[in-house]
Amino acid sequence: MAEINNTEQDILDAAEKLFLRKGFALTSTTEIAREAGCNQALVHYYYRTKERLFTRIFQQKMYLFLAHFIDGSRKNMPFETKIRKMAEAHFNMLIKNQQLPFFIFTELILNEGRLNILMDSLDENYEEVYRIFNDELQEEIRKGHIREMTFLDILLVIVSLNGMLFMLNPILRKGFTGTGDNYREFINHRREENLRIILQSLKP
Numbered sequence: 001m002a003e004i005n006n007t008e009q010d011i012l013d014a015a016e017k018l019f020l021r022k023g024f025a026l027t028s029t030t031e032i033a034r035e036a037g038c039n040q041a042l043v044h045y046y047y048r049t050k051e052r053l054f055t056r057i058f059q060q061k062m063y064l065f066l067a068h069f070i071d072g073s074r075k076n077m078p079f080e081t082k083i084r085k086m087a088e089a090h091f092n093m094l095i096k097n098q099q100l101p102f103f104i105f106t107e108l109i110l111n112e113g114r115l116n117i118l119m120d121s122l123d124e125n126y127e128e129v130y131r132i133f134n135d136e137l138q139e140e141i142r143k144g145h146i147r148e149m150t151f152l153d154i155l156l157v158i159v160s161l162n163g164m165l166f167m168l169n170p171i172l173r174k175g176f177t178g179t180g181d182n183y184r185e186f187i188n189h190r191r192e193e194n195l196r197i198i199l200q201s202l203k204p
Helices: 002-022 029-036 040-047 050-073 079-096 100-110 114-121 126-142 151-167 169-173 181-200
Strands: none
Touching: 002 029, 002 040, 002 050, 002 100, 029 040, 029 050, 040 050, 050 079, 050 100, 050 126, 079 126, 079 151, 079 181, 100 114, 100 151, 126 151, 151 169, 151 181, 169 181
């Protein structure tokens, strides 16, 4: 049984690597099998179709992309601190998954059906999480701490600032050579700059 589970995981890992690098359309089950070190029949045995295999990976990646907003919304802390920690955690996640923004945005643009996967990727308690977060937001607006805005406004500011940086990553990296220390310094600088812009966008 362990060997079967390992093969299934090897296929999943291989597919994730190829889908992230090439996208759904340019990846074949033959390539996935070759990358996983198995035959094509095993790919179909475990996952039936390329679409089903892709859906599983895309759903996992969408949840990873959004998880810090869902989890962060549940934490009991001052609202501005919560936003900072959510944005920072999201940025740090992208440092470890730099292909993720381009992969997600490209697939959403090329296939409208991926939006259904996006909705399925949200936590089943999303409505409750949204309600709690929105209540906090409205209270902060009422107190005059934050300008009139919506949860979607905040989400889009964070996602666009953090996501676009890593979508441009292949271009930006060409400006940094050698040991890579300058690039790491640049990324650390952008993390703080993004946080400053995000928090400033909340101000009345």
